[in-house]
Amino acid sequence: AQTVTQSQPEMSVQEAETVTLSCTYDTSESNYYLFWYKQPPSRQMILVIRQEAYKQQNATENRFSVNFQKAAKSFSLKISDSQLGDTAMYFCALKETSGSRLTFGEGTQLTVNP
Amino acid sequence: EPEVTQTPSHQVTQMGQEVILRCVPISNHLYFYWYRQILGQKVEFLVSFYNNEISEKSEIFDDQFSVERPDGSNFTLKIRSTKLEDSAMYFCASSVSRGTLYQETQYFGPGTRLLVL
Numbered sequence: 244a245q246t247v248t249q250s251q252p253e254m255s256v257q258e259a260e261t262v263t264l265s266c267t268y269d270t271s272e273s274n275y276y277l278f279w280y281k282q283p284p285s286r287q288m289i290l291v292i293r294q295e296a297y298k299q300q301n302a303t304e305n306r307f308s309v310n311f312q313k314a315a316k317s318f319s320l321k322i323s324d325s326q327l328g329d330t331a332m333y334f335c336a337l338k339e340t341s342g343s344r345l346t347f348g349e350g351t352q353l354t355v356n357p
Numbered sequence: 358e359p360e361v362t363q364t365p366s367h368q369v370t371q372m373g374q375e376v377i378l379r380c381v382p383i384s385n386h387l388y389f390y391w392y393r394q395i396l397g398q399k400v401e402f403l404v405s406f407y408n409n410e411i412s413e414k415s416e417i418f419d420d421q422f423s424v425e426r427p428d429g430s431n432f433t434l435k436i437r438s439t440k441l442e443d444s445a446m447y448f449c450a451s452s453v454s455r456g457t458l459y460q461e462t463q464y465f466g467p468g469t470r471l472l473v474l
């Protein structure tokens with residue numbers, strides 16, 4: 244069964260600085276998809292960035308980028324130039340291509356301080 | 358930009374009552390999902406639905422739960438006899454299809470906060 248682990252329950256960063264959130268996972272499949280979702284206080288789940296395991300190039304979306312290390316089963320999220328609006332719970336999620344479910348990690352609460 | 362919508366945003370019910378949570382997936386999406394998040398815990402998969410039938414369900418999705426697509430736009434989750442432990446945020450999600458990262462990306466609605474008293 245697939246698992247996702249986020250070992251940092253809470254993190255904080257100063258506005259305009261860079262922060263990296265960690266995520267490790269386990270799966271027996273060779274192809275799968277990885278996602279980061281953001282959940283602000285409104286509790287809406289918002290897609291931040293996504294990556295396919297077959298693609299070696301790390302995904303980038305504006306200030307958000309990932310460091311995907313397939314051999315290490317690691318998928319960290321880097322947020323550059325942090326903004327107050329980035330304050331949220333961040334969830335890492337895995338989807339195996341053989342199934343339809345997303346498996347989520349425990350989440351990391353990120354606080355951006357002014 | 359198309360969005361998944363959910364109603365109601367909040368629901369309070371008495372233990373043992375039936376509740377129906379409603380979702381309108383993004384219009385060209387073919388796969389629909391329900392997840393729940395108990396306060397302070399991780400998001401958990403309940404069920405996926407495609408072509409008018411359940412394609413996958415978790416161990417949480419027991420006989421008290423059912424899903425339905427009653428018409429061309431709505432997707433519902435029914436909890437037959439609610440328990441205290443059903444109190445959670447329930448998220449609906451949808452995806453285009455299967456096969457590529459783009460097609461399989463799931464987009465979530467804003468959630469329904471269910472409180473069972």
